[in-house]
Amino acid sequence: MNTFRWGEPVALPAPVRDLLSAALGVTGPRPGAEPVLPEPAPLPAFPGLDVSPEARLRHATGMSTEDLLTARSGALPHAPDGVTRPASHDEVLDVLRIAAEHRIAVVPHGGRTSVVGGLRAVRDGYAGLVALDLSRLNRLLRLDRTSRTATFQAGVRGPRAEELLAAEGFTLGHFPQSFQYATLGGFAATRSSGQASAGYGRFDQMVVGLRAATGAGTLDLGRAPQSAAGPDLRQLMLGSEGAFGVLTELTLRIRPAREIRYAGWAFPSFDAGLRAVRALAQDGPTPAVVRLSDEVETAINAATGSGTDANGGCLAVVGHLGDADPAGRLASYGAEPLGDGPGRAWVAGRFRAPYLRDALLDAGALAETLETAAFWDRLPDTYAAVRDALAHTLDGAGTPPIVMCHVSHVYETGASLYFTVVAAQADDPVAQWRAAKAAAGAAIAASGATISHHHGVGRDHRPFYAREIGPAGVAALHAVKRALDPANVLNPGILLP
Amino acid sequence: MNTFRWGEPVALPAPVRDLLSAALGVTGPRPGAEPVLPEPAPLPAFPGLDVSPEARLRHATGMSTEDLLTARSGALPHAPDGVTRPASHDEVLDVLRIAAEHRIAVVPHGGRTSVVGGLRAVRDGYAGLVALDLSRLNRLLRLDRTSRTATFQAGVRGPRAEELLAAEGFTLGHFPQSFQYATLGGFAATRSSGQASAGYGRFDQMVVGLRAATGAGTLDLGRAPQSAAGPDLRQLMLGSEGAFGVLTELTLRIRPAREIRYAGWAFPSFDAGLRAVRALAQDGPTPAVVRLSDEVETAINAATGSGTDANGGCLAVVGHLGDADPAGRLASYGAEPLGDGPGRAWVAGRFRAPYLRDALLDAGALAETLETAAFWDRLPDTYAAVRDALAHTLDGAGTPPIVMCHVSHVYETGASLYFTVVAAQADDPVAQWRAAKAAAGAAIAASGATISHHHGVGRDHRPFYAREIGPAGVAALHAVKRALDPANVLNPGILLP
Structure with a gap:
């Protein structure tokens, strides 16, 4: 992915250009500005820390139109002070520990394809902000042909997951529009839904197990396809958008590849x-x-x-x-x-x-x-x-x-x-x-509908989400946040009001 | 249901009697004792309060073998001091408010078919214990043929729900062994799974919406079949066994009745x-x-x-x-x-x-x-x-x-x-x-399996459940409990360690 663009530039077809001018009165581009990184705050020694301007630029925005327009106007108010690239679940725990000690906001990064401001974390009140890039957690850990499950690290991107599974004759069948860039962890953290969801289900329905690093330690969930042992805590982490913990491993239901x-x-x-x-x-x-x-x-x-x-x-x-x-x-x-x-x-x-x-x-x-x-x-x-x-x-x-x-x-x-x-x-x-x-x-x-079917909450949907679940629901989520992120450093300002 | 029995007595077939004596050395019944109710504590004016010995006896135990053996030994240590029968969601909220004011433990009762001690709440530290009987919440509120959903009050029993749906050509397809007695609210609170689960799904998969009365107010959840708006709080209430709130209404996916x-x-x-x-x-x-x-x-x-x-x-x-x-x-x-x-x-x-x-x-x-x-x-x-x-x-x-x-x-x-x-x-x-x-x-x-596929946690599975979800999971559940039941009166001792 290019910086501040979804991908390589494409030309608008002539009929689209005609439609813009004739039907919508679009008069052509207005001058933009080269985006400028804010002065960085110093960061403590996070694992694999990269404070280069290139890394900070690459992690500066998500992909909502607001994100892109803001960058085109020259501002990068949510750019991190640096990028940490942990290589293991334990290093992710280290990141959270160091962040809590130094009061650094931590923003988990998968494919950065959020279109709801999921990377626009709050900086106020923090000594700094670090992007937690999961790209080094990129392995298929186990493929169980009998149970038809695959355990991946969370930083594996969509095409790579399909490539690894195809070599064994399997597929997830998960093809959202963000497929080319987004990661399995991002799919889970935002409750992604793919274009073949009618046949293969939503991503949250594929998750049979997960591992998360939290401020209260490690969560290992999912010992069976289904369980009556209490509330389903997997469903509390799915959709939590990095506010409760960092997903590091996912065990997913897989199926034989079919046309x-x-x-x-x-x-x-x-x-x-x-x-x-x-x-x-x-x-x-x-x-x-x-x-x-x-x-x-x-x-x-x-x-x-x-x-x-x-x-x-x-x-x-x-x-x-x-x-x-x-x-x-x-x-x-x-x-x-x-x-x-x-x-x-x-x-x-x-x-x-x-x-x-x-x-x-x-x-x-x-x-x-x-x-x-x-x-x-x-x-x-x-x-x-x-x-x-x-x-x-x-x-x-x-x-x-x-x-x-x-x-x-x-x-x-x-x-x-x-x-x-x-x-x-x-x-x-x-x-x-x-x-x-x-x-x-x-x-x-x-009209009684939900504010998001598959984009998530991020920053943009927070007030609507709070209205959907009501004060008791918000109180429950805040309580979980305090329990799993006692230092309040995980993606602050995202998801919760 | 009879008291301290699942239902009307049945005779053991002769081959079973033979097997007991020949293969297992069963020598016949030993003398039991007539169960005796403990002296009741006085209760405040709960809606529809019944402190008769008959009502207290009927709500004295669940249906685990331990429950039945304990009653046969003459002891009813978990019998309530009285039974409250609210007639509406708002009256359930009243029950929770009064219980919090007077520090009375509240045990929600559906069909009382728990086989894991789900009705053996803790009395210690409480001024009294009241059984919250949901049998007056017994109506079908809405049937939506277009969306194929039905909204029931939570106290409707399995056979009545099927009867109401059959009149419209529909079924839930949920037939657990407890079907004759158990309620829809109980199915949801314990993540019941019916004998036709392969075709119709588990009960938790049928729940598209729910209403719960909690100590923090009302939870109304489920505005769409699926949503990416945050963690799925429905899945936090499903399986919560009355410890987080009292389910009062459920909107369920229904299907045309087929053979x-x-x-x-x-x-x-x-x-x-x-x-x-x-x-x-x-x-x-x-x-x-x-x-x-x-x-x-x-x-x-x-x-x-x-x-x-x-x-x-x-x-x-x-x-x-x-x-x-x-x-x-x-x-x-x-x-x-x-x-x-x-x-x-x-x-x-x-x-x-x-x-x-x-x-x-x-x-x-x-x-x-x-x-x-x-x-x-x-x-x-x-x-x-x-x-x-x-x-x-x-x-x-x-x-x-x-x-x-x-x-x-x-x-x-x-x-x-x-x-x-x-x-x-x-x-x-x-x-x-x-x-x-x-x-x-x-x-x-x-062996890495789950402590319950469909019986739930209750009292009996608490230590195993805590081990399954780990300290961080337990911390998250305790936090939710404190948020939704700040007076800590809801089914104390159930579900959580």
Whole structure:
């Protein structure tokens, strides 16, 4: 990954450029500034400490649009004073001990793909801030063919994990958009969900065991597939985003590698598509991948060459494993087959959207995504409320947006909604997006949905998360934080209000 | 349910009586004593308070063999001073408030089917002890056909829940051995797992939302099927056994009611059976029910008329839904078909074992069960270690046992083991069983398995549970307890060391 970009630069297709200027009034890039590192605080002797400007720059931001816009404005307020690269679980414990002694804030770093400010830790009140880079914890420790589990160190990136497993004929089946960069520890700490979640489950459902370094010592959890021995503490560490401890090892359920077969389908409307994908999730055949775009996303993607027209309706790409072909059921719900072209196109571009965002930002557009999940009966209301909140807020700011949405994760009881917003950048694009995001979050909360299906909480979702779990829930989490991080040095300001 | 019995008395079949005397040296019942209630402490005005001896007797014990033996010896050391029957969530909050003010221990009661001492709360240091009976929280609040969820009050018993759902064409598919008496709240608080868990999942996997009354107020959790918004606090309340709060409402995933079709299979050995049921769990066709008895259990059940002979090997009863017939795969693993008789017999007697235990205790035998779960690669070692520990301990006490085992819950990565032990009662049968149970628990811990797959922690498993989650895990749970039960009145002595 390049610094302050998702990856190597890509060119905007001509139809996208035309759309930006014609439909959104984007007038081109505004001058930015070379980002400047703040003066570093001195750090104690952490394992593998690197205080070079290069290392500090590389660990200076996450990948939310706010992160990227802030860096482009020249500011790096969350850059660490240095980077520690422990080589073992015990060295991670050392990092936490040294940090507690010297009151240094510790920010665990996996792939740095957080899009919710998960790396924007608080510095105030700390003697310094160190990025805990897990990249040296990069080994497959054990593969158990009988139990179909694999124990990895937490710093292994997605492609490397799949490569190691493929050599043995296995896969995790976890392919989120951050796959190319993100780490297994990051997937677990943020409750990542991959594009094939319908078939392979969410990442949190793959974790059968974990090891974490905390301020209260080591947590080793998961002695069986399931247990009735008390609350499931694995589920307390999953989603804890480095605030309770540092995940150092994960034991994951693996499966034999199999091919996913894709087909494209046209629905007359988003509602019709929702009914059909709900039928698959509830009554099968269970799909592996479900991706249903609304009318706007379908039309924009088709017009800009990144998707397939769906006879003026909505495009769905559905993938399945083995002989669980959902074609018959989809057809019975009014879907028109579009062949395997849309699936091939989607697979080819499945990790491309964040690259395109960089190009959009370069071109002077605001481009950001947000997501939620709700029970099926609330999903249409949530969809309309979030879409309208985004449009209303950005219209009111004089930057009318394009708001697109798709369903990408389906369950028996509900589904996710993933929104993409593109508009012209206002004078202060960070403030512009914050207002739109706040309105969308309020709409999500009011409709009874969750503030995040797979992006996590980070800094950006803290107030909404606190509202979701209520004062008693917040009190429970604060109590856990005090127990496992008594020095309060772990990712301060993240997750908890 | 009768007092100090699982249900109405049943007669021991003649072959069982013969076996007890011939093989185990059981010489017949020894004199017991009529249980006597301790003098009650006065209680403040709890909602719907009942301090009658009848109510106190009915809430005096759980259903572990130790509970029953203690009551038969005349002692009821854990009987409450009275029973409060709140009629609403708010009245449950009132109970907790009044209890905190007056320092009264509160023991939530569902069906009282705990077999791990989950109702043996500590009295020391409290002004009194009240049983919080949830039987008035007995309504179906909402059925959402679109999302396939049902919201129940927590005091609804298993059969009533199925009756209410069946009227709408739905089922939970949750049929544990405690089904006839236990409540939905109890299923959730103890992480119950039903006999059809392979097809319908464990109870904790059915819970999409919950409401709990705590000492810090109300917890309302679950706004979506899945969420990346932080740690899953639902999973902190599931399995908390009344120590963190009182579950008052549950929103559960439901499914259309379908018939389960059963078949019996004979395997040449337990190991061969394990390989076959692992293949089903990992590669399908996914079964709904799997029940594989070891050689001893198969032989004893066949000899005593409660099971089918399996050509001298091991009996498996496998149930499936719809067209997911596992016959072909089972046959490919060396299983011989035994037709539908074994399945019919098993279904007819599926809730009978606890009744038979009463009759065995009446006859002077010790009869108890324990269970665990482990990953597949450790399962054979765990099986042998627990069996040997039970046999060795009871042999050494001069009461050689029959130790039987079956697998009743299978997962991709592992399975449960359920042991039944029958021996002659020693002079002090409670001490006799405690020694055997301690040896079995140590064997489970040493083999890396979990101390409970579906019975829970209660009093009996506390030290093993603490060892499983380690000091940091215990610290986290204690912190949650202090946050949600600051007066420390909720089920004291249960779950936490």
